[in-house]
Amino acid sequence: EYLRPQMVRKEWTNLNGLWDYAIRPAEEKALEVFDGKILVPFAIESALSGVGKEVGETQAVWYRRTFDLPSLTENRRLLLHFGAVDWHATVWVNSTQVGEHRGGYDPFTLDITGALGDSGQEIVIRVWDPTDAGYQARGKQLREPNGIWYTAVTGIWQTVWLEAVPNSSIDGLKIEPDVDQEKLCLKVQGRNAKEGDTIEAIALEDGKTVASVTGVVGSELELTIDQPRLWSPDSPFLYDLHVSLLRDGQMVDRVESYFGMRKISVAKDDRGV
Incomplete structure (x- = not known):
């Protein structure tokens, strides 16, 4: 199940599973109340996510979950890996923005060491995806699929995982x-x-x-x-x-x-x- 078989380390934590989620207007920049649970890494439009809702280009999807801090000595860093998130993802750890990424098909990694607290680590992710209303690569996705066109895929759709590495x-x-x-x-x-x-x-x-x-x-x-x-x-x-x-x-x-x-x-x- 390890996500990077050509560069394997023993210390890693899979963050797939149930996360909190919410669908909100895209202009909202912070969120406290969530709508329910979503099964990551399935897209919010899919039945396997447990949600099965459409997201418009004027809306954003929010995700939240907590995790326990793995054993991390002074000379080690903690990396947060995303297999893919469609499309524009902004990531906070313990209310500190640790990075953002645009692109629905490529993996990205964030060093979250500086945002870690003593306990109760929290990840919050905001994802906006214009699908066919935008200019980004989207394959055959449409908000209103028909014929050869497919249902839109919004948000996290590949595995999320943590990895402890030396400085x-x-x-x-x-x-x-x-x-x-x-x-x-x-x-x-x-x-x-x-x-x-x-x-x-x-x-x-x-x-x-x-x-x-x-x-x-x-x-x-x-x-x-x-x-x-x-x-x-x-x-x-x-x-x-x-x-x-x-x-x-x-x-x-x-x-x-x-x-x-x-x-x-x-x-x-x-x-x-």
Whole structure:
């Protein structure tokens, strides 16, 4: 169920489930009273959300829920991840605005560490979606669906989750297999990395190390995979990949990933077509 299988950490909390919700005029900027419960991450128009109501372009959807603060030491941060929210989301934690995002199809992440209290953490989200009254990408959504057009999708429609990470952490992986050269090209993006920090990457086949490399954060790293087992639809073998951020030889952060050694190309056949 983990939402980011190519960069896995053990410490995370799923916030899917019942939230408070309300539908209000879009011009309202604060809210105290909510209408009922909604099952996140289903869109408010859907039956699975438990609401099944339409939202007009002059209205906004509000969400609220509380959560318990996970164990968070002084040198760690708490990230709030959204798989997708359609369309313009504004997020508060304990009445402090921690960010906003426009876009209905892409994930986004907010660092909410500075807004956390001692207890009783509260998240409030306001979402406005003009659907076909706006200029944003909306696919085939219409307020009044007909023919080939679909019902509008408003608000949270992908998983919401929390993740505790170190102050200095691994922020992203760029993984590119090179079958011809029998190697894996890897670039690791770090956050708050210090001079002298290094990356250690280990490739494993059935639990056994087959390649490793150490290098500078943000540099191009290469792992040689001798006689690689190739990935194909008939034999979809995947290597495990462990990536660590090291400082003075000590591990600061670690994520687990995977990759397949495969090559996709376009070429003429024997007939020259």
